[in-house]
Amino acid sequence: MKINRYPRNSSATPDMSSRLNVTIPQFSGLSTSSVTPRQFLTDFEIFTALCNISGDSKLVATFQLHLTDEARWWFDDLPSDLRSSWAKVKDAFQLRFVQRNSANTSDFIHQENLFLQVQLAPGQSINSFFYSIKEKVVTLGKLQSDLLARFVDGLPPDLALFVRAGHPSSPEIALSAARNGEAYGYRQQSPAPQPRCAAAATSRSSDDIVALRRELRQFSDQVRSLVISPPRPQGPQENGPRVSRPPQARRSDPPNSGPPPIQCQLCGRVGHVARTCRSRPLNY
Known part of the structure; x- marks a missing residue:
């Protein structure tokens, strides 16, 4: 001075x-x-x-x-x-x-973190939430812009998006927009999101276990049917034409008989052939 x-x-x-x-x-x-x-x-x-x-x-x-x-x-x-x-x-x-x-640096940082993490609690009125942030703003020496940003960020996602769409220029305008959004049904907030997520995960796990048991049961039935049923005999058709043999009915001779007798093609007698046949013509 x-x-x-x-x-x-x-x-x-x-x-x-x-x-x-x-x-x-x-x-x-x-x-x-x-x-x-x-x-x-x-x-x-x-x-x-x-x-x-x-x-x-x-x-x-x-x-x-x-x-x-x-x-x-x-x-x-x-x-x-x-x-x-x-x-x-x-x-x-x-x-x-x-x-x-x-002030103590650690205490100030702690208060700052609490201010940045404040959220609209289930069942809490928007007016109460706004004025609780306003009190923290005055206590920490924050600006009006900090009050506006923290209030909007602490709202549920759908309601915060509704307020941001109006581009509020002051905290009071943002408060009025939040009230209107709540009246229009944009405040959809579940009091306990964690149990719902856990229940959904449990349901998905149960479905996976049921499907796995069904597949194991089907596989066991297939294995059991293969073990119990006898193997089918393989016929000649299954071996292919390469291993087929002529019918046994064509063989008129008994199995132990010798070669068939020689028969002449000219006279029809047995014991000689046509070139040694006495009845063969001269020009044959």
Whole structure:
């Protein structure tokens, strides 16, 4: 904080603001800021006291003029009801910058993870879900954009898609769209999705076991039929024409008789052939 002293006017009794020119640096909220959040808040309170600035509206307006960059964005995203009170703005500033700057890192990360994992519970009203997130946003010093994103992401898939389709520009508009989506039936949320999935998996396993048992039973029946039934005799037809033999009925001689007698083709007598036959003509 910089204070410039002006010479006193002996003809009058000036107040503190007329004799001092008090200035304080703006606070950016960035890690490269030249002033810490705690120091800035202390200097601001001294500045307003020296300049006789009082009242919620004047204090909040003066505080807003001394914010820049990330700190100004944070202030612009504060709810309007919170910005109407200097005490609420001061508490929010301490939560967002002072306590966050000095808080335990592991505890802050834990709170951040809880904030990112919050979901609409079965049976919970949308209004209750919205205001519970809003409370966490104020506690963690989040922005209005964080409230909007976390609220929509925490809704059931169909309802979240319905809200996103309207491109809400503020958390209040998203809340109204979520109510309408619930009225249209887009909030389809099962209280216990895990048992349903387990039951489906059990049903599929039972079907597979039944099918496997059916196949094993059919295979056992086939094997049993092959073992019990005798083999069929193989006839001549099954051996093929290559192993077929002439019928036995064509053989008129007994099995042990010798070769058939020689018969002449000219005279029909037995014991000689045609070329030695006496009845053969000369020109034969």
